[in-house]
Amino acid sequence: MFSDPGGRVLVDAAAGNSEAGNPELVWYASYGSNMNPRRLACYLRGGAPDGGVMTLPGCRDATPPRRSVPLLLPGLLYFATESAVWTGGRAFYDPDIADHTAAHAYLLTAAQFSDIAAQEMYREPGTDLDFSLALGTGRARFGPGRYETLVHAGTRDGYPILTFTAPWGRHDVPGNPPAPAYLRHLAHGLIASHGWTIQRTAAYLASRPGADLTWTTAAVVALLTEDAGSPPEIDWSVDNSTQ
Template identity: 30%
Template sequence: MVDRLFVYGTLMKGNSLHDKFLSGARFAGYFIADGIQLYDFGNYPLIVQNEIDKVKGELYIVDSNILDKLDISEAKANLFTRKLIKVINDDDEVQEAYVYVYNTSASKNIKVDSDNKPDKEVRRNDFVWYASYGSNLIYERLMIYIKGGKCKFNGVNYEGCRNTSLPKDTRPVTIPYKMYYGNESSPWGSGGISFLDINSRGKSLGRMYLITEEQFEDISRQEGCEENLYNQTISLGDYNGIEIVTITNTNTRPYHDPSDKYLEVLRMGIKETYPDMSDFEVMKYLVQCGSEKR
């Protein structure tokens, strides 16, 4: 019996397990599997099924002997399950193929973008989790800092980062300091903008992005490293072995109420990051960030 097998990591050509298992298989082309997300797992990648992501890989024609050997190897510790999925190539040719899917939670691992080579290891020392708590809660807003261009939220032109690649991952994060509104004027109009009071423990709603250290440097510079802006980088610990960092001011800035425009951007960012929060809960949080500094 002949079957098709879709592979995405160590079984691909030139990788460590290819010759061991697929030396007798026939290469059938490069294909894409929809509804699958690739994660970095240290020495090898893995995939889990979802509804929106995709993975690039290779398709092989295999016989039952190859599948039997792979079933034994991939079934170790009951971590992988062989499933039948549909894959498509650049000519819109659709094929049914088997794939080995990770059947345990991968939420603590790093997502690998579908545009990257699936076997590429994410070098942890090259990345940081940038934790935002102000306007960069909105993904589109952060992308202006990365790609450059005019921000539709405040009308300012930004130069962008030297490395314009997308964040590898993004997820909510709780920041253990109180957020407050400081300074008197900004591109957002007359009013305060978000800072962290590093002398006051609390709970601020944040969103962190997995970006390169260089991108973090470029974003910090565009945010403003001046004495009255974001002149201090602080560490918030680590997630999955990668440091979480954010920026604020060394000293507590003079408190000022934020403009309505800025509050609306914060509201949008929180709703985007925490979709289960009600409108009342969001506004209560934003009001409390101001009232605690009065």
């Protein structure tokens, strides 16, 4: 079991189990800019996100998520490499470091998850991923790229929780602070899914490795209180129940 500071159980099973195969539905646990529903909508429907420089083709199936829930994943969020979309550092997840990573999980079809993963690598969607190894062992690489390591983080309501990250770990690459527009998407996603205050959101993001090289809590608070962006307008019915 894994709980938030208030005692709410958010991930209800350990990663890696004997159930292997390709399920029809999966939880896509986003820990980066796709925590913002407006940002995820660009991956589903196609389009360019606020502050981004690249237009995404969208998924084969643009159906909205069936549900969305806040999650806390075991592991560390950090920022590294250089984004071609935003400039500045990208968000990555290291499941091997003892920490908590806030995520926004969306219940999607396996094909939608595969298409989102393809777009993260600037590829055309259309190829279905094989989840069997990740579901059986907890982790699997389906390519050498920065978002081509599949992590099975647990289960919720009988569906596997999946995310993708880099093949390297936090200590293998230098940190790189995220751009303001990118960081704003993460913040809006945290506020929308977890219901955090601006202060708590800012403190969390500013403390992540890579971000902490230039960002302070006060600077993130100032970014979020500027009239430079609006909170998510897409309601995908975030379920905050304990279940």
